[in-house]
Amino acid sequence: MNHHPPQCRQPCETRAQCNAVVQSVQIFHNESMGWPDIGYNFLIGGDGNVYEGRGWNNMGAHAAEWNPYSIGISFLGNYNWDTLEPNMISAAQQLLNDAVNRGQLSSGYILYGHRQVSATECPGTHIWNEIRGWSHWSG
């Protein structure tokens, strides 16, 4: 089953909207996927905030055999259409830097888009084009 619920593809602009989207993702992953929590470690909202899914110390459920070795970050919205705002980009980059500072990622970590490890068009084109320019991305 596709673990990207329709709710996940809804963009949000305010903290209240993003909170509501995150909660609906939690309900979907919980009730439809049977997972104990949101499958991603973190989610990034259009308001530029990072929302905690499983957080740092619980393995994600987003990427099959990669889960034990990865941190899953989801951008709320559908980036085949929506434009990735600068505040979302800097939130993601700060999160990744934070992960290295906390020792959660090694300084030589490798960045992959979901489509590189699973049969999915995720992340949407706009994110895909963005992250391919980041220094840790690997083709």
Ligand SMILES: [Zn+2]
């Ligand atoms: Zn994905």
